[in-house]
Amino acid sequence: MIYLDHAAATPISSRVFDAMKPYFSEDFFNPSAAYLPAKKVASDYEAAKRVIAHAIGAKYSDLVMTAGATEANNLAFNATDGKVLYLITEHDSVRKVAEQHGGAPINVDKNGRILLDDLKSKMTDEIMLISVALVNNELGTIQPLSEIAAYIREVRLDRLSRGIKQPLYLHSDASQALNLLNVNVARLGVDLLTLNAAKIYGPKAVGALYVSRDVKLSPLSVGGGQEMGLRSGTENVPGVIGFAKAVEETCKHLNGNRKKYAKFKQIILSELKDYELINKKHSLDSFVVLCYNGIDAERLVFLLEDKGVYVSTGAACAASKGEKSHVLAAIGLSDSEIAGSLRLTFGETNSEEQIHEAAKFINEAVETERSRHA
Ligand code: PLP
16 A cells, blocks of 8 residues: 555554553543542643643643544634634635634635735734634645734734724644644744644544633533633543654654655656646645646546555545535636646655655556546
8 A cells, every 4th residue: 555645644653552552441530530540640641731732832721632623623713703814725624614703715826825915905903813724734835824923913013002902813723734844832923723633643533722821712612621611521531642642753753754755755746747736835745736637636546546556636525525625726726627636645654665656656547547538
């Protein structure tokens, strides 16, 4: 198998799995219970949260653990009863909740980067939340968050000078960022930040929302009052322990992986034939988005699957519903270019040899399709 869809899912590493195991069996206690073994579990849980928080320059008490990034993104919007703006290319877990809040989309350029002038033209005194993902999940585009944060600070000062009390928060979905970027909440200037264990070789359905102390959130769920009352429900101790281990491993391999994926990208782009590269600039090297105009990329996905090569046409959730990618449409691709687009995302399961092999199989699949059309 050659797996080139790491943006959709990553396998749990053996270290992560080993760290989690005891908390399913001998250390199964409810962290809220009063006896000693439960207190040990509570303290291990807290230590795990500290590791995750520390990795993004935050404190343990700034994190609300959630059942994945979708929940964290939804919770972030509980910070607002005002108007919202969101980047047009956001993942559906942001886009759909932003739409429920009557949010207006901010446009992007052909590389998928935010158009700051569009953001500025849409800013009004009623806007309370802006949501811009640090890394896009279809293109790998990295957004200039600190520039956006600097503009937001200007807007806040201007509001203050005019006696307007409406707060303005910046939320970022960093689901796809943590495995290749140094993520630091202060440097990015964000007030809310979504994390996702499932994209960094941790368990699925485990995530977190960083919440700066200035933000007032209403709870996602009510009940036992866990996670500072913001997300009630018995803690997912094994999941959070696994998340912390995955964060530690990720931070250790950050630089090595960056170099590795840059090499993979260079190899595949030099060996592939007759394609157009979609994500040319400002993108993580682990993302390669190709366009074979005139070809149905879904057929390529199936042909490649027969050879044991797993790739995708875009976000896994959109692909499964047969929907056209709103991300590729937003960067100005025509319907036929969108239909011919293929997303490859590298990860820790890949070797250089696999990348050569994958290039060969992709070239063959494209040739098969082109000759069928001829
Ligand atoms: N945000 C981004 C950028 C993603 O890539 C994903 C998953 O693909 C999510 C949010 C949702 O994550 P989950 O399905 O784990 O809740």
